[in-house]
Amino acid sequence: MAERADAVTCWPGRIAAALVAVLVLGTLLAVALRAEAGRGLGPAEWSAIRFTLLQATLSALISAGLAIPVARALARRRFFGRRLLITLLGAPFILPVIVAVMGLIAVFGRSGLVNVVLRWLGWPEVSVYGLHGVVLAHVFFNLPLATRLILQGWQDIPAERFRLAAQLGFGPRDVFRTLERPMLARVLPGAAAVIFAICLSSFAVALTLGGGPKATTVELAIYQAFRFDFDLGRAALLACVQIVLVGMAAVLALRLSGRDSFGAGMDRALRRWDAETRALRIVDTLWIALAALFLVLPIALVLLDGLPGLAQLPLSVWRAAGVSLIVALGSTALMLCLALPICLAAASGRGRLEAVGLLGIAASPLVIGTGLFIVIYPIADPFRLAFPVTAVVNAVMALPFALRIMVPPVRDVVQGYGRLSATLNLRGVPWVRIVLLPRIRGSLGFACGLTAAMSMGDLGVIALFADPETATLPLQMYRLMGAYRIEAAAGAAVLLLALSFGLFWLFDKGGRGHADA
Amino acid sequence: MKYLSIAAGLFAATSAVADTPVLTIYTYDSFVSDWGPGPAVEKAFEETCGCDLKFVGAGDGAALLARVKLEGARTEADIVLGLDTNLTAAARETGLFADHSVTAEYAFPMGWNDAQFVPFDWGVFAFVKNADLDAPTNFRDLGASDLKIVIQDPRSSTPGLGLLMWVKTAYGDEAPAIWEGLADNIVTVTKGWSESYGMFIEGEADMVLSYTTSPAYHLIAEEDASKDAVKFDEGHYMQIEVAGKLANTDQPELADQFLAFMVSDAFQSIIPTTNWMYPAVTPAEGLPKGFETLVVPDKGLLVASDKVQDIREEALAEWLSALTQ
Structure with missing residues (x-):
């Protein structure tokens, strides 16, 4: 048989995926091996599993469902400030959990804006606490991600297709049937699966907005097993449950998503002749305004609340901010080293490798952290390795998002240009540089921005490894709160928000430099 | 290259202080933060001990115990500070802690009788x-x-x-x-x-x-x-927070010295306005103004x-x- 007509090789992707699998499953194994006999899963754990599944499914379906009209509106309209809005919409996703919860409570809480207005109107108040509160918070976190992923899908339809559709006199319905529906079928399952996986490992959000122990998730059960009972066996078992659930979601999503690409275009500027009616314009405007209000308002309140605290920030907080920046950039670089090879391998037919990448969010941070501790402790001082460990774990946690963002465009490039490149004998690194990178610049920038920002805001494993001199910004923020300095902590939150967002904006803008995207 | 020179610097620094004994204390995170008692306690003890006091923060009390259990007998900690009476039984079961010989006039109502753990504050x-x-x-x-x-x-x-x-x-x-x-x-x-x-x-x-x-x-x-x-x-x-000496410590005298220092005025007078708890032993000058309210x-x-x-x-x-x- 002749050599495959591919410009890409798969073995680097296999190695990267193997590294991720070793990190996630290896740490899990380390915890399980260290365990003494525990009591296994009881009714409390099963009810936690049921609640986790319920809230994650609802959150994923609603986030992805709402993201469709918002992304469509953003794809069809060009207006002043559109780029800024798209970037701003990414903000909730990169917020540290505690900050986002405070923002949501400032809007939907007992003394929040919504209830102030309701009281003023003389209407009954609404309570945010309960399953609906959990879902609301998860939609707040994940609607932006879903919107961006789906918007990416719209932008990956070559402008020539819409031009052809317009020439054939297609209305909105025909465009939906021939172009948009196949695109959604390709993008939507993956987006929903990623969100499902994120919500699965939610803990503090679910507990706080769930209003009590009814909202116990698997991650909380792991936490309880680990520190309340020091039952490492049960912690490892629950972590396995989490991985199996995410694994099933990933397999389902990969099976559901269509593989066909729209083919390569000429990178022409997009125009939508089918959407230029007045009614559609109003509908789109409404969706954009609603989404912007829902996502930006809580953040604006966090900013407003924290600005006075900025002046009180002690030097140690600024030093921690520097530490966090370095960790964030390090994990972004690591993420790229893992994501690019996996993307290429996944794009040339090894789709299962992407599922390995998803392991990053399936894993419980507490279990990974503890596992790493058990593995590192006999060889080296974990404190010395706090930063590299945090950077690696953050990179692996961000990998699933990066893959979700980058695999579809990389697949398009491989399908569209692979054969031609192979004929020209353009392969390996020069191929990546000349053919691939310029064409996935937008996705690449978005993925890097997301990784940097997530790493910036993540409290994660550093809490297990930190000594007084090596705190990250989120850790310092928690310490301020723990020392009653609520106002200074709010100031630190603003700094954290500004830095995360700044990093995200820089990368994202760098990626979107060329196209009208 | 930069990292290499940082690493080299670290090694140089460690060897320079190798003659000074190091007392390592694991404690909860908010104790060591800039706003907690850690920095002041470190300064006060180092003035008298001729040693280097090193605090290591690990989450909160429960995370602290989990940490010590994970590390087992090989732990570098000489003292664990920040467990409370809800955790002392589990901590005792590990067999990692040694007996102490500290006695003091404790301020809390029910008195104290524990062979391994010494209280440092209560709330x-x-x-x-x-x-x-x-x-x-x-x-x-x-x-x-x-x-x-x-x-x-x-x-x-x-x-x-x-x-x-x-x-x-x-x-x-x-x-x-x-x-x-x-x-x-x-x-x-x-x-x-x-x-x-x-x-x-x-x-x-x-x-x-x-x-x-x-x-x-x-x-x-x-x-x-x-x-x-x-x-x-x-x-x-009530919550009584305690510290205990690890049986495997390589600095047993220094650890005993710290536990005795812990119930002295120098340590106890730092607690009220940094940890916002009651000192285990009321200092000679009494509680800070405001506590009477x-x-x-x-x-x-x-x-x-x-x-x-x-x-x-x-x-x-x-x-x-x-x-x-």
Whole structure:
């Protein structure tokens, strides 16, 4: 048989995926091996599993469902400030959990804006606490991600297709049937699966907005097993449950998503002749305004609340901010080293490798952290390795998002240009540089921005490894709160928000430099 | 290259101080933060010991114990500081801790008799509210009122566990009924103390579970007298925080010296306005101004450390079933 007509090789992707699998499953194994006999899963754990599944499914379906009209509106309209809005919409996703919860409570809480207005109107108040509160918070976190992923899908339809559709006199319905529906079928399952996986490992959000122990998730059960009972066996078992659930979601999503690409275009500027009616314009405007209000308002309140605290920030907080920046950039670089090879391998037919990448969010941070501790402790001082460990774990946690963002465009490039490149004998690194990178610049920038920002805001494993001199910004923020300095902590939150967002904006803008995207 | 030179610098630094003995203390994170007692304690002890005192922060009390269990006999820690009486029995079971010989006049009501652990401060759990709010003074009336409270999850938070034990010791078999009464007053349950205290400050609840000493922070550090704690008729549950010496320490004399220093005035006078708890031994100059305004319970409640385990399991099951109905 002749050599495959591919410009890409798969073995680097296999190695990267193997590294991720070793990190996630290896740490899990380390915890399980260290365990003494525990009591296994009881009714409390099963009810936690049921609640986790319920809230994650609802959150994923609603986030992805709402993201469709918002992304469509953003794809069809060009207006002043559109780029800024798209970037701003990414903000909730990169917020540290505690900050986002405070923002949501400032809007939907007992003394929040919504209830102030309701009281003023003389209407009954609404309570945010309960399953609906959990879902609301998860939609707040994940609607932006879903919107961006789906918007990416719209932008990956070559402008020539819409031009052809317009020439054939297609209305909105025909465009939906021939172009948009196949695109959604390709993008939507993956987006929903990623969100499902994120919500699965939610803990503090679910507990706080769930209003009590009814909202116990698997991650909380792991936490309880680990520190309340020091039952490492049960912690490892629950972590396995989490991985199996995410694994099933990933397999389902990969099976559901269509593989066909729209083919390569000429990178022409997009125009939508089918959407230029007045009614559609109003509908789109409404969706954009609603989404912007829902996502930006809580953040604006966090900013407003924290600005006075900025002046009180002690030097140690600024030093921690520097530490966090370095960790964030390090994990972004690591993420790229893992994501690019996996993307290429996944794009040339090894789709299962992407599922390995998803392991990053399936894993419980507490279990990974503890596992790493058990593995590192006999060889080296974990404190010395706090930063590299945090950077690696953050990179692996961000990998699933990066893959979700980058695999579809990389697949398009491989399908569209692979054969031609192979004929020209353009392969390996020069191929990546000349053919691939310029064409996935937008996705690449978005993925890097997301990784940097997530790493910036993540409290994660550093809490297990930190000594007084090596705190990250989120850790310092928690310490301020723990020392009653609520106002200074709010100031630190603003700094954290500004830095995360700044990093995200820089990368994202760098990626979107060329196209009208 | 840059990292290499940093690494080289670290090695040079370690070898330069190799002659000075190092005493390593594992403690909870907020103890070592810039705003906690850690920096001042380190300075005060190093003035007298001719040693290098190194604090290592690891989450909170429960995470601290998990950490020591994970490291086992090979741990580098000489002392673990920051466990409380809910954890001492489990800590003792590990067999990692050595006996101490410290005696002192402790300020808390029930006295002290523990071979391995030395207390360094204590606190009293209480609901904190705005001073102008007229609040019920026991759990029954609180349950019957329509006041909103925010509490912490006993599975992830020390004060949360304190409240669980408080209700259980005060009401015994009636505890489930008390929790059922409180269910509709609880706005929400948070992962840790910081989240719920933040929610209370933002006006999301009328009262928050915290310590009787919390208003002292607002009074002394912020000159704000608008917060106070409610005195409950059934008495208040207490938390006594302790430190213990590891049996495998390579600095046994230094560790003993630190435990003795810990109950001296130099250490104890740092505690009230950095850890916002009561010092285990009242310093000669007394408590800082402002502490006299705090609520003092008529009765202090505390479960003996060897009974904690059984009561905790039962109380947690009751709590869960009352709040998940």
